[in-house]
Amino acid sequence: MGLIENLKSYSEGVQISTEKKELFTSFMSKGFPTTKDEEWKYTSLKKIVTKDYNIENTGEIIDSSTVEKYSLGFDNRIIFSDGKLIGSPNIKGVSVNGFSNFGSNTTDSILQLNKALAQNGFTISVDKNTVLESPIEILFFSTTENNFSQYRNLISVGDNTEVKFVERIQALNDSTSMVNNFTQINCAKNTKVEYNKIQNNTPESRLIDTVNVYQEQDSTCEINTLIFGGSFTRNNLNFEQNGSNCESNMNGISILDDNQLADNHTFVDHKSAHCRSNEMYKGVYLGHSKGVFNGKIMVRPDAQKIDAFQSNNNLLLSDNSTIDSKPQLEIYADDVKCSHGCTIGQLDENALFYMRSRGIGIEEAKAVLTYAFASEAIENISVEEVKLLAQKLLAHKLNVDLDFSL
Amino acid sequence: MLQIKDLKAGIEDNQILKGINLEVKAGEIHAIMGPNGSGKSTLSAVIAGNEDYEVEGGNITFNGKDLLELDPEERAHNGVFLSFQYPVEIPGISVSNFIKTSITEKRKAQGLEPILTKDLLKMMREKMELLSIKQGYLSRNMNEGFSGGEKKRNEIFQMAMLEPKLAILDETDSGLDIDALRIVANGVNKLRSEDNATVIITHYQRLLDYIVPDFVHVLYNGRIVKSGGAELAHELEEKGYDWVTKEEDKKWA
Ligand SMILES: Nc1ncnc2c1ncn2[C@@H]1O[C@H](COP(=O)(O)OP(=O)(O)OP(=O)(O)O)[C@@H](O)[C@H]1O
Numbered sequence: 001m002g003l004i005e006n007l008k009s010y011s012e013g014v015q016i017s018t019e020k021k022e023l024f025t026s027f028m029s030k031g032f033p034t035t036k037d038e039e040w041k042y043t044s045l046k047k048i049v050t051k052d053y054n055i056e057n058t059g060e061i062i063d064s065s066t067v068e069k070y071s072l073g074f075d076n077r078i079i080f081s082d083g084k085l086i087g088s089p090n091i092k093g094v095s096v097n098g099f100s101n102f103g104s105n106t107t108d109s110i111l112q113l114n115k116a117l118a119q120n121g122f123t124i125s126v127d128k129n130t131v132l133e134s135p136i137e138i139l140f141f142s143t144t145e146n147n148f149s150q151y152r153n154l155i156s157v158g159d160n161t162e163v164k165f166v167e168r169i170q171a172l173n174d175s176t177s178m179v180n181n182f183t184q185i186n187c188a189k190n191t192k193v194e195y196n197k198i199q200n201n202t203p204e205s206r207l208i209d210t211v212n213v214y215q216e217q218d219s220t221c222e223i224n225t226l227i228f229g230g231s232f233t234r235n236n237l238n239f240e241q242n243g244s245n246c247e248s249n250m251n252g253i254s255i256l257d258d259n260q261l262a263d264n265h266t267f268v269d270h271k272s273a274h275c276r277s278n279e280m281y282k283g284v285y286l287g288h289s290k291g292v293f294n295g296k297i298m299v300r301p302d303a304q305k306i307d308a309f310q311s312n313n314n315l316l317l318s319d320n321s322t323i324d325s326k327p328q329l330e331i332y333a334d335d336v337k338c339s340h341g342c343t344i345g346q347l348d349e350n351a352l353f354y355m356r357s358r359g360i361g362i363e364e365a366k367a368v369l370t371y372a373f374a375s376e377a378i379e380n381i382s383v384e385e386v387k388l389l390a391q392k393l394l395a396h397k398l399n400v401d402l403d404f405s406l
Numbered sequence: 407m408l409q410i411k412d413l414k415a416g417i418e419d420n421q422i423l424k425g426i427n428l429e430v431k432a433g434e435i436h437a438i439m440g441p442n443g444s445g446k447s448t449l450s451a452v453i454a455g456n457e458d459y460e461v462e463g464g465n466i467t468f469n470g471k472d473l474l475e476l477d478p479e480e481r482a483h484n485g486v487f488l489s490f491q492y493p494v495e496i497p498g499i500s501v502s503n504f505i506k507t508s509i510t511e512k513r514k515a516q517g518l519e520p521i522l523t524k525d526l527l528k529m530m531r532e533k534m535e536l537l538s539i540k541q542g543y544l545s546r547n548m549n550e551g552f553s554g555g556e557k558k559r560n561e562i563f564q565m566a567m568l569e570p571k572l573a574i575l576d577e578t579d580s581g582l583d584i585d586a587l588r589i590v591a592n593g594v595n596k597l598r599s600e601d602n603a604t605v606i607i608t609h610y611q612r613l614l615d616y617i618v619p620d621f622v623h624v625l626y627n628g629r630i631v632k633s634g635g636a637e638l639a640h641e642l643e644e645k646g647y648d649w650v651t652k653e654e655d656k657k658w659a
């Protein structure tokens with residue numbers, strides 16, 4: 001059958017609004033993107049969508065020890081099991097709700113599908129003038145085998161507010177489950193938002209994840225994407241700067257092995273003057289893994305005094321791994337500082353000799369240098385628990401023995 | 407401890423070392439001086455096992471072992487240490503983890519258990535005190551953003567932690583201010599014993615005021631062209647290299 005057929009028969013059995021029906025029809029007429037689509041040129045969904053999926057969530061109850069296993073132990077947790085909200089924190093100045101049916105105009109077929117079928121997700125509003133010290137942790141668990149889920153989330157952050165998030169999507173079985181996750185973040189004036197994505201799902205899981213960030217003046221938004229697990233990961237991060245003095249930051253690491261694929265697509269739309277964007281993506285590819293990076297920076301005609309920095313540095317550690325990296329700059333203003341760099345590198349020979357001369361064997365030295373290379377992209381994460389987890393996962397995946405108590 | 411016989415080495419077609427002979431015994435301190443480009447760093451790199459340089463002739467034995475047969479890490483495990491003229495920056499790895507890794511690897515090669523974190527920290531604190539190194543330094547990334555002097559001090563700190571049998575200090579004094587020079591020299595002197603030896607590569611007499619060498623050698627154009635006692639360094643400081651190199655140039659003209 002395949003996913004399109006699964007979706008079709010599912011849609012025939014559910015009652016949805018006319019608007020959603022239209023979106024669904026629009027999706028069905030286009031289908032999933034193919035490699036003919038410029039945005040999907042290097043990433044094929046073909047193998048993934050020819051499989052059969054369960055569209056309906058029919059999950060099991062999960063126990064607290066399972067939650068603790070994947071949680072970083074924060075006080076404020078939003079927990080979903082098969083889309084059902086099973087835990088929601090009480091935080092002063094924050095309202096946390098389940099799914100809300102918010103709209104968005106999109107021609108992207110995957111987002112149309114999301115809007116048409118999603119019935120799960122969270123809605124968070126943070127009041128003005130609120131500073132949350134402890135992050136809000138969001139855990140999406142799925143227990144249904146071969147499940148295809150749509151999550152749809154909205155975060156609205158009031159003026160002068162500071163808040164951090166940690167998100168994890170976790171399947172609790174080894175089936176080929178897939179998630180289409182969409183999150184919209186509205187950053188009001190003078191806000192500071194940090195969103196951390198821990199993507200360390202089961203070996204057969206697939207993820208298509210989109211975040212749209214809308215920034216007002218004087219706001220800073222940072223998204224950190226940490227990809228260790230999952231067989232297929234596509235991230236779309238879209239920032240729209242709608243006021244002066246905005247800053248959009250993105251850090252990402254992909255540490256891939258076997259047949260894993262990870263594709264990071266980023267887009268910063270500089271619409272206002274005196275704004276900044278910084279992107280640092282690092283990839284380490286082992287086995288038959290494949291990486292894709294596409295970083296688009298658009299500077300609109302009135303957006304003067306823009307500082308846009310982008311880097312994507314990669315290490316291919318096996319003959320069978322590949323990376324396609326593409327910066328895409330569209331600059332229509334003249335007073336703009338824009339730098340981008342993409343490297344596909346080898347380990348630094350001088351550093352290797354330096355380490356060997358200190359008694360560190362060549363294999364260990366290579367692993368440590370690889371760790372050092374990748375860790376630069378996680379150094380700026382302000383949530384210590386996330387940073388430490390990332391360091392540990394990195395060390396574990398690269399087989400280096402580092403002492404994090406030092 | 408170290409015997410170098412007629413060592414010839416170079417890079418591609420360029421022979422840099424043209425027949426070096428040197429013997430260093432346990433407990434001794436040797437100083438190697440010589441003009442820029444004479445081959446001092448090349449000699450230390452070849453001893454440490456840098457594969458960029460090809461050994462074309464001669465041999466090096468270290469405590470009876472054929473050193474040229476060993477990988478750089480094996481040389482380190484046997485007690486060879488090189489303090490780099492230009493230490494390498496390694497962003498992303500802290501000083502403490504770097505040192506822990508090198509000590510663990512050395513102990514592994516010797517069939518010993520990994521060092522306990524608390525023992526390691528104790529040892530680090532002792533050596534930091536010896537070298538007047540400030541707290542906070544251990545968690546910095548290896549040499550990243552270090553000043554010239556801090557990098558050199560970090561080299562000596564690693565030497566102190568690894569306790570080598572043979573330490574080669576390649577211009578460790580350059581970049582050090584007068585206080586740091588005294589501290590480093592003091593550290594080297596405290597680490598001296600009957601069982602270890604030190605080779606100091608330097609351009610300046612002032613370090614040798616603090617660490618008095620048993621032998622001084624002049625390296626010129628890939629050869630040791632003159633050797634003497636500590637007084638030779640004073641003579642060079644007074645007269646410059648000319649009086650040695652002119653004679654040598656005549657000989658090969
Ligand atoms: N990797 C290399 N590639 C090419 N030439 C080299 C290399 N290393 C050394 N050389 C050359 O070999 C010669 C000796 O260099 P070396 O660095 O050993 O000199 P040195 O005595 O240490 O000088 P200094 O006092 O300036 O440190 C120089 O002419 C140098 O240019």
Ligand SMILES: [Mg+2]
Binds near residue numbers: 447576
């Ligand atoms: Mg030199």
